[in-house]
Amino acid sequence: MSNILELKNVSFDYFLNGETALRALDDISLTIKKGEYIALIGSNGSGKSTLARLLNAILVPTSGEVWVDGLLTSREEHRWEIRRRVGMVFQNPDNQIVATTVEEDVAFGLENLGIDSSQISRRVTEALERVGLSSFRHHAPHLLSGGQKQRLAIAGIIAMRPRCLVLDEPTAMLDPRGRREVLDTIQRMNRQEGVTVVHITHFMEETLEADRIVTMDRGKIVQNGKPEEIFNGETDLYQLGLEIPVLLRLNRILRSEGLDIPANILNLNDLVNILC
Ligand SMILES: Nc1ncnc2c1ncn2[C@@H]1O[C@H](COP(=O)(O)OP(=O)(O)OP(=O)(O)O)[C@@H](O)[C@H]1O
Ligand SMILES: [Mg+2]
Numbered sequence: 001m002s003n004i005l006e007l008k009n010v011s012f013d014y015f016l017n018g019e020t021a022l023r024a025l026d027d028i029s030l031t032i033k034k035g036e037y038i039a040l041i042g043s044n045g046s047g048k049s050t051l052a053r054l055l056n057a058i059l060v061p062t063s064g065e066v067w068v069d070g071l072l073t074s075r076e077e078h079r080w081e082i083r084r085r086v087g088m089v090f091q092n093p094d095n096q097i098v099a100t101t102v103e104e105d106v107a108f109g110l111e112n113l114g115i116d117s118s119q120i121s122r123r124v125t126e127a128l129e130r131v132g133l134s135s136f137r138h139h140a141p142h143l144l145s146g147g148q149k150q151r152l153a154i155a156g157i158i159a160m161r162p163r164c165l166v167l168d169e170p171t172a173m174l175d176p177r178g179r180r181e182v183l184d185t186i187q188r189m190n191r192q193e194g195v196t197v198v199h200i201t202h203f204m205e206e207t208l209e210a211d212r213i214v215t216m217d218r219g220k221i222v223q224n225g226k227p228e229e230i231f232n233g234e235t236d237l238y239q240l241g242l243e244i245p246v247l248l249r250l251n252r253i254l255r256s257e258g259l260d261i262p263a264n265i266l267n268l269n270d271l272v273n274i275l276c
Contacts, residue, residue, distance in 0.1 A: 002033065002034055003033055004033065004034045004068070004069050004164055004196050005030070005031065005032040005066075005067070005068060005069075005086075005164065005196070005198070006030075006031045006065075006067040007029055007030045007031075007065070007066050008029055008064055008065045008067070009027050009028070009029055009063070009065075010025055010028045010061045010066060011023065011026055011027055011028070011061060011063045011064055012024050012025040012047075012050055012054065012059060013062045014050075024047045024050040024219055025047045025050055025051060025054075025061075025219045026218075027064070028047075028051070028064070028220065029221075030221060032196060034194070034196055035190070035194045035196055036196055037187075037196075037210045037212075038196075038198045038199065038210060038211065038213075039199050039201060039206065039210035039212070039213045039227075040052075040198055040199065040200045040201075040214050040216065041202070041204070041207060041213060041215050041216070041242060042241075042242070043217065043240060043241025043242065044241070045218075046216040046218060046219070047216050048168070048216055049200070051216070052088065052200060054073065055068065055198065056082055056083050056086035056087075056088055057073040057078075057079045057083060058088070060073050061073075061074065068085060068086055068164075069085055069163060071085075084113065084162065085163045085164060086162055086164045086165075086166055087162035087164070087165050087166070088167075088168070089150070089154055089157060089168070089170050090170070091168060091169040091170065091173060092173060093146060093149035093150040093152070094142075097141045097142070097152065097153070099141065100140060101138055101140060101141070102133060102136050102137050102138065102144075102152060103128070103138065105156055106123075106124045106127050106152070106155045106159050107120050107121075107124050108156065109156050109157070109159060110123055110124070110159055110160065123161075124159060126159070127156070128155055130155065130185070130188070130189070131151040131152070131154055131158070131185050132151065132181070132185070133155060145178060146173055146174045147174050147178025147179070147180075147181040147182055148178075148181070150171070150178065150182050151182060154170075154182070154186070154189075158189060158193075163195065163196060164195065164196040164197070165189060165196070165197050166198045167200065169201060169202065170186070170199070171201065171206065172201075172202065179206075183206060186199060187209065204244065205245050205246070205247070207230075208227050208245060208267070209227075210227060211226070212224065213225065213230045215230065215237075217241075231244055231245065231248045232248070232263050232264065247265070247266070247267075247268055247271065248265075250271070251263065251265055254275075259275075261274055261275075
């Protein structure tokens with residue numbers, strides 16, 4: 001499988017008052033393959049959002065290189081195409097709504113791409129179907145629930161047919177049901193449509209179904225591996241300001257009490273099946 005995203009020795013400094021540099025990312029190298037689902041975790045201020053903004057050329061590195069599908073983000077002539085290929089979804093769904101009906105909202109980005117109207121209509125239909133909002137097509141976005149609004153934001157992005165979705169805490173403002181709806185949508189895009197996903201989250205449970213977890217700490221990548229490796233590994237996650245998911249904590253306790261359960265169970269149903 002080829003790489004869709006590649007960071008080579010990337011550092012990024014924010015300049016406060018134009019002078020004092022704050023190093024938000026420090027010599028990061030990372031490759032992400034086409035079709036992978038990456039969960040990006042780390043405590044507040046560890047650099048996750050900065051990394052996300054580098055992936056679709058909202059920011060460019062202070063040093064090092066970010067490659068997207070063979071295009072270099074620091075080359076201005078590549079940026080437009082990079083932003084089309086890498087769609088971003090942010091935390092607050094209200095800030096991402098731009099139109100007065102659901103269908104106009106999804107169409108907005110397509111109109112900006114200069115796509116003709118019959119094609120726009122087809123893509124809007126398709127995108128709303130994918131996120132399960134077809135019956136809301138003529139509704140006013142501000143009347144949707146939080147989870148529905150966030151799925152609308154995702155529809156607006158996927159209508160542009162990106163190859164990669166970067167989601168920066170997309171479920172942070174949602175209730176459990178809204179979170180589930182959004183997670184299912186993201187997973188479906190990844191599994192069925194082959195869209196590469198970079199999902200930033202503080203909810204450890206949300207990382208268990210990722211192909212790979214990347215952990216950041218103070219501007220550096222400190223872990224990079226499968227969920228079972230990250231959560232059963234040597235690194236002290238609490239030290240990194242992170243938690244072990246409840247399911248895995250429970251599994252550890254049961255094992256320490258002598259129950260014969262595999263350590264790498266990542267799914268509640270699997271645990272229940274073994275126990276019963
Ligand atoms: N626009 C900015 N100007 C100056 N410093 C910034 C700016 N944005 C972020 N920073 C600083 O860069 C560092 C990394 O911030 P970033 O937002 O990337 O972290 P994060 O991992 O996304 O945190 P959180 O979990 O709180 O969202 C922090 O020290 C932060 O204060
Ligand atoms: Mg952030």
